[in-house]
Amino acid sequence: MLGWAGTEPKRGARMAHEASPAGRTRQWYRPMRPRDRQEEHRASTPLELLFDLCFVVAVGQAAAQLHHALGEGHVGHGVLSFAMVFFAVWWGWLNFSWFASAFDTDDVPYRLATLVQIAGGLTVAAGVDRAFDGNYDVVVAGYVLLRLAAVVQWLRAARQSPETAKTAYAYAVGITVVQVLWIARLALPESLALASFLVLVLLEFAVPLLAESRAGTTWHPHHIAERYGLFTLIVLGETVLSATNAVKEGLAAGAHTGDLVSLAVAGLVLVFSMWWLYFDRPGHARLTRGDSLRTALSWGYGHYLIFGSAAAVGTGLELAVDFDSHHTALGGTATALAVTVPVAVFLLSVWLLHIGPTNECRPIAVGFPVAALLILGASFGPAPIHLTAVLAAGLVAVTVVATHGQRWAG
Incomplete structure (x- = not known):
């Protein structure tokens, strides 16, 4: 979720106070509205740090398998498999980070949805070995889980933030469609594996481009x-x-x-x-x-x-x-x-x-x-x-x- 907001939300100053650690009161639920792009002292949260630490497990697994493949002389296979697995890890991390920069409410529903995304990332890590052997079923399962959890977040933003509803719905629909295609890709013959992967990567890239062209999100x-x-x-x-x-x-x-x-x-x-x-x-x-x-x-x-x-x-x-x-x-x-x-x-x-x-x-x-x-x-x-x-x-x-x-x- 990438873009540039040309204007700030009308409630920018108030939302900055509500979202800042000093002005935030402990609530299990609060409306999901855009953060203020000019908010001072906007820093990473403990939940975001946990997200990073869990996702780097998948990075470590991918690097370990790359080492194994190259050490045995399988250079082309190792590099290609690493690039494909690393995309799943990186793209899941990237989309969470940009969404959190614009819509982090840090309430109970937000935390639970984020923890589901972390579970998806760890599932991707668990499937890295199989992916290097040519079987991407576990990686796709984990990837789809973390991406659909992101869809839940976007749908919530669409309902509770009228000023960004069109953008949020565009994200939700686009991500969902591409996830269906990732699942369908598992049924394709091996001869189409690389071509279909590249097509789906381009579709993933296109979702933020199309969604943000409607109205940029207020990332910091x-x-x-x-x-x-x-x-x-x-x-x-x-x-x-x-x-x-x-x-x-x-x-x-x-x-x-x-x-x-x-x-x-x-x-x-x-x-x-x-x-x-x-x-x-x-x-x-x-x-x-x-x-x-x-x-x-x-x-x-x-x-x-x-x-x-x-x-x-x-x-x-x-x-x-x-x-x-x-x-x-x-x-x-x-x-x-x-x-x-x-x-x-x-x-x-x-x-x-x-x-x-x-x-x-x-x-x-x-x-x-x-x-x-x-x-x-x-x-x-x-x-x-x-x-x-x-x-x-x-x-x-x-x-x-x-x-x-x-x-x-x-």
């Missing part, structure tokens, strides 16, 4: 930027966990300690650099740059590449440990590419979404794509993981020097 740019930043942190944390477990297993398998320590340091520098580069500029600065639906769609949808590549970096680091301990079917170059490709995708995605090729600060406008190309080239040289870490850290240094003294809009 600072809140959305924080939500995306928090999920980025969680995914990077999952990457650190995967790499740490890989080093531990490598030590247990008798791999050379010096090599593993060196690789662990390089991985840590790489993750730290990714964190720095993503958070160097506040995300809301791009979201508030123009009142356009295209801005919201490109920024919100584009984070699929940021989240997915960040998760894949952990898999690549695990494979690098496997390579050093002789527990993978991949060769040296293929193992290096498992790290360098997602890092390059991450840098290019952050560049496009947070920096922009026409940025007035030319060192970073040029530095991000140049660093991405150099990192890809490092795949074919000696010590590619270490060189990748050095290049990423070097880009951090460039951004620090080039942007010294700049102030970002608050």
